[in-house]
Amino acid sequence: MGNKIIPTRRSSIASDISKGSTVDIKSGFCNADPITKKGKQIQTVQMLVIPLIPIVILLGQAIICLARSISAKNFTEKAYEETLVVIEYGNTIDSITKEKDLVIEYLDGHVSKGNLTSRFEITTKVMSKITIWSLKGIYEDRLAVRSQLQQVHFVIMNGSLSKEQVFVFYDDLVNEFSIAITILSKNVDNTKIWRDLLSYKFLIKMQKNFDIALYFGKQSFFNRSDTYFVQNYIKYNFLAFSQVEVSKEISSILTAEIEKHNLMEKELMDEIMYFNVKMSNETSIISYEEFLKWKKNVKEVLIGIEKLTQTIRDYILKVSKDAKSNNNVQLGGVSFLFAIVLLLGPIVIILIDKITATIHNYALGLSGKTKELRMEKKRSDELLYQMLPKSVALQLKLSKRVSAESFNSVTIYFSDIVGFTSISAKSSPMQVIQFLNSLYYFFDTAIDRYDAYKVETIGDAYMNVKICDIRLIRKRHVSEISSLSLDLLNGIKEFDIQHLPEETLRLRIGIHTGPVVAGVVGSKMPRYCLFGDTVNIANIMEATGVPMKIHISEDTMKCLESFGGYLTEERSEREIPGKGRMMTHFLKGKMDTRSSKNRGIISATRSKNRETPLTEVVLSNGRTIDN
Known part of the structure; x- marks a missing residue:
């Protein structure tokens, strides 16, 4: 095959594409690559942090509100239960008081046993409705109290108890229930009805005190000399009047009801107070008519207190029920909001996960499309670089105007297949195409090893060019084309035509060195073309050459001599159209030692010769050649 061929540097297309299409992806938690699985996870965390905070x-606020609502509901329910118990105790006190008054009337002979028995049943029924029994001491056991009350009823019906004994028993029982009312209303005292409930307690005590005062007043009227009855009458009467004034100050509802129904009017209360003054004076004389009027007035006050008690009781129950209902509604609303917030987290997480997955898939698809686009760009650039030199193509891509260039020294190679017409006659069109493809692949592979640019192939003709530039030692373009020609000539000897193995393929090669003008011609299908006599002379060198020999001009010969390392043979003078007669030569080969030495000289002096502007040649098959 001849001397060893040292290949030139590889094409820079791949590196240019790589540099032009590289995307820097920052690393770190805040700059995750969405294409990778880890990057997807980091992006999911990033997207979850902002909405989840x-x-x-x-x-947390919903939990706090829910806890407060539950606490308020529990508190309201306890307050409502205590209110019910207080009212139950108040009803019991009212029933016991009425029973005591009826028993005293019975002992005085003014009430029948049937009426008394009905009252006993009412009291027993009211007491049985109490939900929470909180009496202390001897009254701690509910069943024991009921049993004791039944025994008292039996004794009263048999006439075995005095009025004083009856009064003491019922008064003690009423006092125990009054104490229980005070103890039971601790939670209610922290609600907005505490004033009304306190007023309700005072009304119960007021009713009890007026009732006791009525009892002692009766006894005092008939026993003026007994100071015990008079003193107790004055005591309980004073307590009752004090509680009336305190109740008015505590509850605005009570005051409004008193004014609305004209209860405990001033004239009535003044008459009772006047009777009290006369009762406290032992020397004053009180007529029976005055006693009856006083008794009537006190009963009217008791009736008014009973109406007020009923009104306040209904109001307290209504407000307690409304508060309980409002708390239930509030708790339901807060629970609903809590459920929404609780469900919002998983929903957001699911949606963000889906969004992240969509972004991930989109990024993957975009990455694939980007890779495809890069490959298409690479193929487009390669196709463009096959049509034009790279420097020219880049200028056209930047919408710049490309002007023609003049080169002082260029070595042009022409070759032709000897007998191509006869080979084509023996082959089918498809075989011809396959044959030329194989041949051109062989040529292109060889050219890739040298610093040369393929200008054009027309049928069986093949044209190469090498343009000289500043970075090369003088006449190096002649060396590159000459070495290429020798390698092609040696390689073609071993080239087999697959469908015509008996045929021997022969080349005719012509080379000339001289000036040319190069530029892009055409707009729709632009081509990089060379113009000048150098092209014509190179073509004549090929046309007038001998098969399997390299026919070179005198100018090429001189360049080779100055470069050194090549063997040539003088042919004869040839008539060149437009140039006259010209001496031509055959290139026979290279001297190995000389060639190796010259390669070393070339390599060593390449960086020292920088006198003319840089010229870049782009091969039509897409390679970039820096000359």
């Missing part, structure tokens, strides 16, 4: 805060 307010959701967590909202969830």
Whole structure:
């Protein structure tokens, strides 16, 4: 095959594409690559952090509101239960008081046993409705109290108890229930009805004190000399009047009801107070008519207190029920909001996961499309670089105007297949195409090893060019084309035509060195073309050459001599159209030692010769050649 061929540097197309299409992806937690699985996870965390922070805060607030609503509901329910018990105790006190008055009337002979028995049943029924029994001491056991009350009823019906004994028993029982009312209303005292409930307690005590005062007043009228009855009458009467004034100050509802129904009017109360003054003076004389009027007035006050008690009781129950209902509604609303917030977290997480997955899939698809686009760009650039030199193509891509260039020294190679017409006659069109493809592949592979540019192939003709530039030692373009020609000539000897193995393929090669003008011609299908006599002379060198020999001009010969390392043979003078007669030569080969030495000289002096502007040649098959 001849001397060893040292290949030139590889094409820079791949590196140019790589540099032009590289995307820098920053690393780190805040700059995750969405294409990777880890990057997807980091992006999911990043997208979850921002919406989950307010959701967590909202969830915390919802938990606090829910806890407060539950606490308020429990408190309201306890307050409502205590209110019911207080009212139950108040009803019991009212029933016991009425029973005591009826028993005293019975002992005085003014009430029948049937009426008394009905009252006993009412009291027993009212007491049985009490939900929470909180009496202390001897009254701690509900069943024992009921049993004791039944025994008292039996004794009263048999006439075995005095009025004083009856009064003491019922008064003690009423006092125990009054104490229980005070103890039971601790939770209610922290609600907005505490004033009304306190007023309700005072009304119960007021009713009890007026009732006791009525009892002692009766006894005092008939026993003026007994100071015990008079003193107790004055005591309980004073307590009752004090509680009236305190109740008015505590509850605005009570005051409004008193004014609305004209209860405990001033004239009535003044008459009772006047009777009290006369009762406290032992020397004053009280007529029976005055006693009856006083008794009537006190009963009217008791009736008014009973109406007020009923009104306040109904109001307290209504407000307690409304508060309980409102708390239930509030708790339901807060629970609903809590459920929404609780469900919002997983929903957001699911949606963000889906969004992240969509972004991930989109990024993957975009990455694939980007890779395809890069490959298409690479193929487009390669196709463009096959049509034009790279420097020219880049200028056209930047919408720059490309002007023609003049080169002082260029070595042009022409070759032709000897007998191509006869080979084509023996082959089918498809075989011809396959044959030329194989041949051109062989040529292109060889050219890739040298610093040369393929200008054009027309049928069986093949044209190469090498343009000289500043970075090369003088006449190096002649060396590159000459070495290429020798390698092609040696390689073609071993080239087999697959469908015509008996045929021997022969080349005719012509080379000339001289000046040319190069530029892009055409707009729709632009081509990089060379113009000048150098092209014509190179073509004549090929046309007038001998098969399997390299026919070179005198100018090429001189360049080779100055470069050194090549063997040539003088042919004869040839008539060149437009140039006259010209001496031509055959290139026979290279001297190995000389060639190796010259390669070393070339390599060593390449960086020292920088006198003319840089010229870049682009091969039509897409390679970039820096000359």
